[in-house]
Structures are given as C-alpha cells and as structure tokens.
Amino acid sequence: YCLRHSVECLVVDKESKRCKAVIDGRGQRISCENVIVEEGYLPQECCKHVQYQQISRAVLITDRSVLKAETDQQISILTVPPFEPGQPTVRVIELCSSTMTCMPGTYLVHLTCVSRRSAREDLAPVVSKLFVQDLKQENETTEGEEEEEKPHVLWALYFNMRDSSSVVKRAYADLPVNVYPCS
Secondary structure: OOOOOOEEEEEEEOOOOEEEEEEEOOOOEEEOOOEEEEHHHOOHHHHOOOOOEEEEEEEEEEOOOOOOOOOOOOEEEEEEOOOOOOOOOEEEEEEOHHHOOOOOOOEEEEEEEEOOOOHHHHHHHHHHHHOEOOHHHHHHOOOHHHHHHOOEEEEEEEEEEEEOOOOOHHHOOOOOOOEEEEO
16 A cells, blocks of 8 residues: 555556556655555546536534434435435434544434436435534424424535545546546
C-alpha cells in the first residue's frame, strides 16, 4: 500500500499497457501490481467521455437513535422507500458514539439517494419523517407525543456529489488496464 504519498507519474509498459510502478512526490519509484486512484487525480482528458450520475447526501448529528433499543452500542441501517412516485429510495446509516464517529450522547446519520433535485429537496421528506428538525417544529405539531420520541437534529449538512460507482472502466480514455478509478 502506498498511502499519503503524492504520485507524480505512472510508469506504464507500452506493450502490455499495464502500470508497472508509480513515482512519488519524493522521486521514489514504487513497484505495483494495481493502482487504485480517486478519479479526481486523473487527467481531465482521461475523463472527458465519462457520464456521471449525481447523488444527494445529508449528514446529520442527532441527540438519539431512530431505533428504540436498550443499548447505545448499535449501528442502524435503513432503506426508506419513496413516499410518492418520482421520489428516490433513501439509504440511512446511523452510527453511535461507540463507533468513534461522534461525541457521546449523539448519533451520526448519513442519508444517500440518487439525485432528482437538490440534496435538500430529495432528502428533506425523509428527514422530516424520522427526525425533529427544530424546537419550533416540535411545538407546532399536532402529534406532540410522537414528535417527542423522534430524535432531534442538532446539526445538518446537505450536498450533492458526483457518483462514479456505475461508470464502466472502459469509459476512461487511455487508462492502463491495472489502474482502477474510484469516487
């Protein structure tokens, strides 16, 4: 593994079209069988014919779990089907503090779906269904008892990002056969 090294160039065998080594930022040659690289590091001409999808993401910090359980040592994974036709299916992953991703007494929640609109527009219906977003919302609701049981969103970030998970490798131009882009 060659982590935390900036790569200056790839050494490619012209006949086999395989990357044989990388030259790191210090000029050191490191032999390799395969290269896995974040696609942002590839030259633009290599990616000019690639068709990307977009995904909508949200990252939340909440005060309790969406799952009522005896323990706080859990990871929750949910698949939320569309509420209405045309809405995307949403994947939810909730991590507790024992995963070392958030402070004790809080939960880190990731929501992801294929983009239809902005991340907020795609994911807000699910966030509203599973969480209380602010005290004003909690006070205005007619389902007071049900809302009190929902976790409160302490912090939220919504964003869209490029998704290359469905891009076939041959879409990248002039890429050595043993170089694998990822997002």
